[in-house]
Amino acid sequence: MPESLFEQTCPDDYLVRLAASDLGRSYKSLATSELAIRRNDVVLDLGCGPGADLPAFAEAVGPDGGVIGLDHDPVHVEQAAARAAELPQVQVRECDIHALDMSSGSVDRAHTDRVLQHVVDPATVIAEARRVLRAGGCAVFAEPDWDTLIVDYSDLALARAYTRFVTEQVVRNGCIGRQLPRLAASAGFAITKVIPITATFQDAEAADKVLGFRRVTERAVSAGYLGAKAADQWLDHLATRPFFASVTLFIVVAAA
Template identity: 30%
Template sequence: MYLMESTEEGRRLLAQEGASGYVRSVLVATGLQPGARALDAGCGPGGISETMAELVGPAGAVVGLDLNEERLREARARNAHRPWVRFAQADVRRTGLPDASVDYVWSQYVFEYLPDRPVALAELMRVTRPGGRVVVSDIDGLGFQNWPFPEHLRVGTQRIVDALATRGFDLHVGRKLFSEFRSAGLQDVRVHLLPYYLVAGAADERLMKDWEIRFAALEPVAAPAFGGHAPYQEHCREFLRMLADPDGFKYAVTLVTEGTRP
């Protein structure tokens, strides 16, 4: 279940993809090549699909899958001038694609929402040809790497994480994927650690907006853990003030796990 949906989610995702700065190099480093048949599993508004399409070129093909029809409309509009890219509404656990039909699979910020990750990983392996690459990019510990980090803010942040866990969300999914890839039978499994954000001083407007949208979208799930909307909103305001502190240091990481289908 995707917990972040809002009217601003498409813009947030595109801004997040654009701010990362590493996607193109990681796609290449993990095996995406010109002419490849590639899958973007959980494509959102199609920003990464666009980069994948540029890398594979017209001799290749990109399929983007997402459950949200609004995100798919955005993705189709963004990639309308590339006939070698197509989008479909599907769950990453049930793609509907033929066996061994792609050379390369990318999935970013999706596995954190899946309590049945082995099912999703098995499906991505099924659609990948032998010798092809499966790559999953996800967070690990988002929101906890701050200093100074007042104890009441740490406790409040943990309340949010615990509330999300009841909906199947795993904040620490990134560190678990290496062993899960190996257990699934993937070979040559490697992990890349990359910055999600790295801020020495005050966070910029983009990151502040990212957190504002995140907090608003999560309020229905998280507010009961604080005893109501008012104390939850106060926690969010204090967290944002911490991000804006020019004397503070904040960072978060993305872990990219890749493996070869035997």
């Protein structure tokens, strides 16, 4: 198996790299469009990470609007603040998005992007987003459903075991994509649109930059989901044979 094909560890710039990819630009552009940001709006980016979306939001609200980026990770907050340093309408601060330090009805738009899959309690975060939105406001949640991950492999049981490991062990809320409409409706939102975005990959190396096959496979072996020999055969197949994989992300548009 080509040792250099699959990444050994998750790179530090993973989130920024994904945002800059064709896939990232495509679904992020759609999510921003569905937010329907108006000039002078206040936009809240929950779990803003390194701030990949902040410049687009700042451009949409204009110089007299506002953009608030919140994240619990101080490193991400520092990176996001640096990215928005020349954008005076953007504020970035450290915050637990389960308990927003903001007044009710204080923002016009709210947004998450691949954040709710990781939080302790997605329902609480969504409820907080609803609380701080003004009447007539809008939220857009973009989240994957990892149970939709399919990888073409001759041993279907092994491929399913790999997906099951990702869903059950790798991602805290692996099925959040399908749960979003229910959770948002329960928080008081009116669901206006659900848009599935299915990413397809026919190049193993390109897919690995999103899916991290080697490092996830090694963890699956350690956790007992895959046997060591079967895992080696799996990685060899992915690296050397014609490749196909896909996974679906859902964009849920919700009105306050």
